[in-house]
Amino acid sequence: MMHAVHDLMFLYLLTCLGQNGHGSEIINGKNVPQNSMQYMASVQINGKHVCGGFLVSEDFVLTAAHCYKNSPMEVVIGTHNLKKVNNNKMRYSVKTCKHPQYDKAESGNDIMLLKLSRKLQLDKKVKPIQLARKEIKAKDNVKCQVAGWGFTETNGKAVDVLRWVDVPLIDLNVCKRKLKAKVTLPKGVMCAGGSDTKNGFCQGDSGGPLVCNGTAVGVVSFNIYRNCEYPNWPNVYTDISKHLSWIKNILKKKQC
Structure with a gap:
């Protein structure tokens, strides 16, 4: 469901390898019910969704390392509808923590933690996943x-x-x-x-x-x-x- 943004060199590499790009959207799915999957996060650059992620603590979101871009990243947490975002409460700037052995997705270790700029408040709309x-x-x-x-x-x-x-x-x-x-x-x-x-x-x-x-x-x-x-x-x-x-x-x- 999320439209991943790939740099041109990486896209070219994937094409050569015959791989379908990193990240994808949901096929043959349905809308998530309200007050469920409260751990879901939208990883964004310049206010636009580029990848998904999920809350694993009050301070961190987990996502894929290939989502990293050489641009400031943010996450939106606490809404299922990306057109309904309270920037003061739902948007967080982050520090990126890529796995130290990550090179490219097909080589493994495609995992990254994002440290939130502030500890979030857990409630019925926001809850980490085990x-x-x-x-x-x-x-x-x-x-x-x-x-x-x-x-x-x-x-x-x-x-x-x-x-x-x-x-x-x-x-x-x-x-x-x-x-x-x-x-x-x-x-x-x-x-x-x-x-x-x-x-x-x-x-x-x-x-x-x-x-x-x-x-x-x-x-x-x-x-x-x-x-x-x-x-x-x-x-x-x-x-x-x-x-x-x-x-x-x-x-x-x-x-x-």
């Missing part, structure tokens, strides 16, 4: 969703109201086999949706959470060919459980 403490596997048969403000079809338009969709987890070995001819999956990722289903993410959903049983287990990273006409290729997420120690260390120190 992070997965261990790896979630397809055989666990859990119910998962992905949400965002991205496109709703290939080459479509971003939306103002947050949308979500159910996506099935894909066994990592199956995912590797399906993507073998397109990309070699790095360590620390997981796959869900996009393959053998009409549901998944598209341009603009980068950095948003993959949520299973109310717990954030993944971060939207990339898909293939910038094509959201599923089913085709699995969607790839950063596995939060594989980066939990890095996340907890920053949250504890309250700085990068």
Whole structure:
């Protein structure tokens, strides 16, 4: 749902690799009910949505490292409708904390914390989400969703109201086999949706959470060919459980 902004060199690299750009929108989804998913955040540059994110503490939002641009970034928290933003209460400037080993999404470690300029007030509209403490596997048969403000079809338009969709987890070995001819999956990722289903993410959903049983287990990273006409290729997420120690260390120190 979120329309990710990519610099030209990165787009060119992705094209050469045959990858669908980082971030995407929600495909075949529906509007998120009010007073739910209170952890969702819109990552913005110059007042425009570029990626998704999600609140993990009173001080930090988690998103994808590829969402970083060499421009001041902000987050909007506390609304599902990006046309209804109280800038004094909902908009925060941030300090970016990219994973130190991040290079590009297809190499892994596509994860970034954003430190809020001020501690936010938690209420019925704003609440952090719990992070997965261990790896979630397809055989666990859990119910998962992905949400965002991205496109709703290939080459479509971003939306103002947050949308979500159910996506099935894909066994990592199956995912590797399906993507073998397109990309070699790095360590620390997981796959869900996009393959053998009409549901998944598209341009603009980068950095948003993959949520299973109310717990954030993944971060939207990339898909293939910038094509959201599923089913085709699995969607790839950063596995939060594989980066939990890095996340907890920053949250504890309250700085990068």
